[in-house]
Amino acid sequence: MILRLAAASLVARGLTVGMTVLAIGLSVALFLGVEKVRTGAKASFADTISGTDLIVGARSGSVQLLLYSVFRIGNATNNVTWESYQDLASRPEIDWIVPISLGDSHRQFRVMGTTSAFFEHYMYRQGRSLGFGEGVVMDDLFDTVIGHDVAQSLGYGVGDPIVVAHGLASFTEHKDQPFQVSGILEKTGTPVDRTVIVSMEAIEAIHVDWQRGARIPGQTTPVDQIRQMDLTPKAITAALIGVESPLQTFSLQRAINEYPEEPLLAILPGVALQELWGIVGIAETALLAVSVMVVVTALIGMMATIFSxxxxxxxxxxxxxxxxxxxxAILGLLILEAILTAAAGAVLGLGLLYLGLFIAQPIIDSAFGLFLPIDPPAIREALVLLAVVAAGAIVSMIPALRAYRLSLADGMVVRS
Amino acid sequence: MGDSGIIELKDVRFRWPGRTSFSIAVPEFSVASGETVLLLGESGSGKSTLLSLICGTVLADSGVVVVGGTDLKTLSGWSRDRFRAEQIGVVFQQFNLLPFGSVADNILLPLRFAPDRKGRCTDARREAEGLCRALGLPEGVVESKAATLSVGQQQRVAVARALIGQPPILIADEPTSSLDETAQANFLDLMFDQVKVQASTLLMVSHDPRLGERFDRVVRMSEIVTIEREVA
Known part of the structure; x- marks a missing residue:
């Protein structure tokens, strides 16, 4: 009965209480949304690469190597010579090794040269392999496999011709050697979606008439002639390595880092991802702090409402x-009302979160490649909601204590 | 002052905390069980303070307040609240009801705090309906929201609430001052009927001497209460 009266009292003050509930609801939705994006981003970040034990590149920073080899952000300062690569590949600890060659682009997408082993060994989201949505692995020298987003945004299908540009954001195109799309990969939510994949030899082939980044004037080698040439790469950008036994990872890493012929760097993808997330994570923490402050503000608003x-x-x-x-009992009644208000706000916030997720999920997915799963609320979310209600109760203690004192002093007489 | 007094005050002094300029003294006042007493006094004569003392919402600084044979000073704050709920039904001047609750909610509210009164009702809801009927309220009024009732109806609901579960004492603080003359007479008739039925003790406060003829006894505030005001 008291509960019903408290609820009726709240309903009677519908407008102010409604506004308070709305404020709490929005703040809770914001907080949960930030949490969702944060965990989603972190998960999809960590899911970018898995199953690879080491990434090797020219000596630079580990984050930089991770950024260009996996995320296709930034550029390699140096290449790894083909000799060093072969030297590495022949080491007994190595189970598999996949070379990567970067530096060209197609429209806004990066072109990556690699071998067919890439499709076998590159894994994401806890050991998932790349799958083909359409078509097959490149077979011909001028075949290319494109990521899901590439196909989507440029409207390519299997069999379409594409022209690769030299360098990045460059308008000098390798017009002489048009490629043909042989396969389109399924969506992965990783940078592979935005990559045009060709063979290592193809990378060599399109640079036949080029030297030091510029076209050799007047020279155009016909495609037929290129096909006859030795297209063994002279250098690679990076390589992904899987070791025979996990125990050998560290000794191999050490050996590569101390490779005498050339300054190389081997990184553990997991560690480098952690390191990178540590940098990105500051923004994440700041975002979280801001959304906590918003919740606190809403609760203080509720306190002010109770006071007035x-x-x-x-x-x-x-x-x-x-x-x-x-x-x-009067103290309890006021706290009960605050709990009801905060609980209504929390439930509203949860509702708004799911509504927002429902609307924004496809947009965020296509715009940022960030997939936010719509799951039923987990324990973590339940705890957040519970914390909001508890905080509401605690905050309401202050006006409730004042009511307690007032009602002690007033007794049954209201003096105003 | 006989031992049978259901309300007895002796040598009581009280000063509102934080208000040094106002204090009251009640040398002696008592109401016998089953008696109906009208307290006459203008506003500022200490009526509200006296009622608060009897109800135990405030404690006398000195002297004794005995209600139903219990010295209120011997009770803790919590048991005084419980004691009040059990012993006394209260009707205010106006705004008696929680406007957002139904009439039934309002009438049944004191039972929530008074288990003994609740125990006396075999079917509290039926009892509430019966009281409403006896007080001349329209049939089915218990379901209505309190705020939708007229002032006169609200006062009657307040009487029903004060009488449910038959507390021995009914205290009414200017219950008729917000009603017009015919409504006043009507209201008092109905209230007195119920007080007689339940054999309750009635202590009513008013500034209107014309009401006095219905009561067993009329007491002027100035006869029992001394007020001290310090000029600040």
């Missing part, structure tokens, strides 16, 4: 007192 309602409700409290309610 106290005066007009002294009559109501006097009635309760006259009926035999102790000042403690």
């Amino acid at each position: 309602s106290l005066n007009e409700r002294r009559r109501e409290m006097a009635i309760f007192r006259a009926m035999g309610a102790s000042p403690m």
Whole structure:
């Protein structure tokens, strides 16, 4: 009955209470949304590469190597010579090794030269392999496999011709050697979606008439002639390595880092991802802090509302007192109301979160490659909601204590 | 002052905390069980303070307040609240009801705090309906929201609430001052009927001496209460 009366009292003050509930709801939705994006981003970040034990590149920073080899962000400062690569590949600890050659682009997408082993060994999201949505692995020298986003945004299908540009954001195109799409990969949510994949030899082939980044004037080697040439790469950008036994990872890493012929760097993808997330994570923490502050603000708003309602409700409290309610019961009543308000806000926030997710999920997925799963609320979310309700109860103690004192002093008489 | 007094005050002094300029002294006042007493006094005569003392919402600084044979000073704050709920039904001047609750909610509210009164009702809801009927309220009124009732109806609901579960004492603080004359008479008739039925003790406060003829006894505030005001 008291619960019903408290609820009725809240409903009677519908507008102010509604606004408070709305404020709490929005803040909770914001907080949960930030949490969702944060965990989603972290997960999809960590899911970018798996199953690879080491990444090798020219000596630079580990984050930089990770960024260009996996995320296709930034550029390699140096290449790894083909000799060093072969030297590495012949080491007994190595189970598999996949070379990567970067530096060209197609429209806004990066072109990556590699071998067919890439499709076998590159894994994402805890050991998932790349799958073909359409077509097959490149077979011919001028075949290419494109990522899902590439096909989507450029409207390519299997069999379409594409022209690769030299360098990045460059308009000098390798016009002489048009490629043909042989396969389109399924969506992965990783940078592979935005990559045009060709063979290592193809990378060599399109640079036949080029030297030091510029076209050799007047020289155009016909395609037929290129096909006859030795297209063994002279250098690679990076290589992905899987070792025979996990125990050998560290000794191999050490050996590569101390490779005498050339300055190389081997990194553990997991460690480098952690390191990178540590940098990105500051923004994430700041975002989280801001959304916590928003929740706190909403709760303080509720406290202010309770405070301002106290005066007009002294009559109501006097009635309760006259009926035999102790000042403690009045304290409890106000806290109960605050709990109901905060709980309504929390539930509203949850509703808004799912509504927002429902609307924004496809947009975020296509715009940022970030997939936010719509799961039923987990324990973590339940805890957040519970914390909001508890915080609401605690915050309401301050005006409730004032009501307690007022009702002690007023007794049944309301003096105003 | 006889031992049979259901309300007895002796040598009571009280000063509102934080208001040094106002204090009251009640040398002696008592109401016998089953008696109906009208307290006459203008506003500022200490009526509200006296009622608060009897109800135990405030404690006397000195002297004794005995209600139903219990010295209120011997009770803790919590048991005084419980004691009030059990012993006393209260009707205010106006705004008696929680406007957002139904009439039934309002009438049944004191039972929530008074288990003994609740125990006396075999079917509290039926009892509430019966009281409403006896007080001349329209049939089915218990379902209505309190705020939708007229002032006169609200006052009657307040009487029903004060009487449910038959507490021995009914205290009414200017219950008729917000009603017009015919409504006043009507209201008092109905209230007195119920007080007689339940054999309750009635202590009513008013500034209107014309009401006095219905009561067993009329007491002027100035006869029992001394008020001290310090000029600040």
